[in-house]
Amino acid sequence: MRGQVEGSVYMGLGEALMEEQEFRRLPKKLSHALVHKFPSILEYKSPTSLDMPEVTTELIEAPDPRGPFGAKEVGQGPLLPIMPAVANAVYDAVGVRIDEIPVTPEKIMKALAE
Amino acid sequence: MTTLPIESQKTSQIRFTLNGEETDVCFAPYKTLLEVLREDLGHTGTKHGCELGECGACAVLLDGKPVLSCLVLAVDCSGRQVLTVEGLGEDGNLHPLQDAFADLGAAQCGYCTPAILVTAKALLDQNPHPSRDQIREAISGNLCRCTGYLQIFEAVEAAVLKIAAQKSTVT
Known part of the structure; x- marks a missing residue:
């Protein structure tokens, strides 16, 4: 279960800081489909082991009466608070609100200049 | 043609x-x-x-x-x-790294695991007592989408102890 939490923190950090989904339209004479602008992990960077911070996991064991034998999910829940936490940390540090992810240095510099 | x-x-x-x-x-x-x-x-x-x-x-x-x-x-x-x-394993036994990875939940989907195992073996062959930072550095070329790496570091550290214990029982 700790691994689920740490994995979620990791994915959340990737989404919050690095992983930008950009799309482009194929020309009309092709399929005109919406495809990934950078369909490789050369451009779509994910955090590596060097980027991963220490994570303190505290599990609160409270059974969910609606789940089988009190079970509940643990996988994706810890992922969601990471993005607002990072954006709030940026606000706390430099005083600008970045309201879209990923929170990139370019966006922060632009917001600071305004 | x-x-x-x-x-x-x-x-x-x-x-x-x-x-x-x-x-x-x-x-x-x-x-x-x-x-x-x-x-x-x-x-x-x-x-x-x-x-x-x-x-x-x-x-x-x-x-x-x-x-x-x-x-x-x-x-x-x-x-x-x-x-x-x-x-990696010898005589039907798992390598201490494999053992530690299985014990400590260092794999989730497992797709990156074989590569991380051999990379970690290369590290331990060269440096039998690596620091956390050296482990980080060694496996920085292996992407893992599930675990967040922390349990992988811990498993490599546990394998270091297992290998040391094996060596002391042999000698």
């Missing part, structure tokens, strides 16, 4: 040491080491990831050093030593 049947494309032949065994293999000359291992030799423990040298899922040890087998041509491996995850 006629397409050659697959068998007749196997015009290259090499002999190399795969997981400690002399191995002869015939294959099409354009194939990478990864493709020959998986398709011609049936060693599917080494995983096919991005094929661009970015994700690290295909790492094997070539003469003891981790390489990305999707970027190595098989014809370059003549006479060399290749170690894949299949060759």
Whole structure:
């Protein structure tokens, strides 16, 4: 279960800081489909082991009466608070609100200049 | 233009040491080491990831050093030593790294695990007592999407202790 939490923190950090989904339209004479602008992990960077911070996991064991034998999910829940936490940390540090992810240095510099 | 049947494309032949065994293999000359291992030799423990040298899922040890087998041509491996995850354990026993990874939940989906295991083995062969930062550095070329790496670091550290304990019981 700790691994689920740490994995979620990791994915959340990737989404919050690095992983930008950009799309482009194929020309009309092709399929005109919406495809990934950078369909490789050369451009779509994910955090590596060097980027991963220490994570303190505290599990609160409270059974969910609606789940089988009190079970509940643990996988994706810890992922969601990471993005607002990072954006709030940026606000706390430099005083600008970045309201879209990923929170990139370019966006922060632009917001600071305004 | 006629397409050659697959068998007749196997015009290259090499002999190399795969997981400690002399191995002869015939294959099409354009194939990478990864493709020959998986398709011609049936060693599917080494995983096919991005094929661009970015994700690290295909790492094997070539003469003891981790390489990305999707970027190595098989014809370059003549006479060399290749170690894949299949060759880690000895006499039916898991390697201490494999043991520690299984015990400590260092794998979730497991796709990156074979490559991280051999990369960690290369690290421990070179440096039997690595620091957390050295472990981080060593596996920084292996992407893992599930675990967040922390339990992988802990498993490598646990394997260090297991190997030390094994050595002290032998001597």
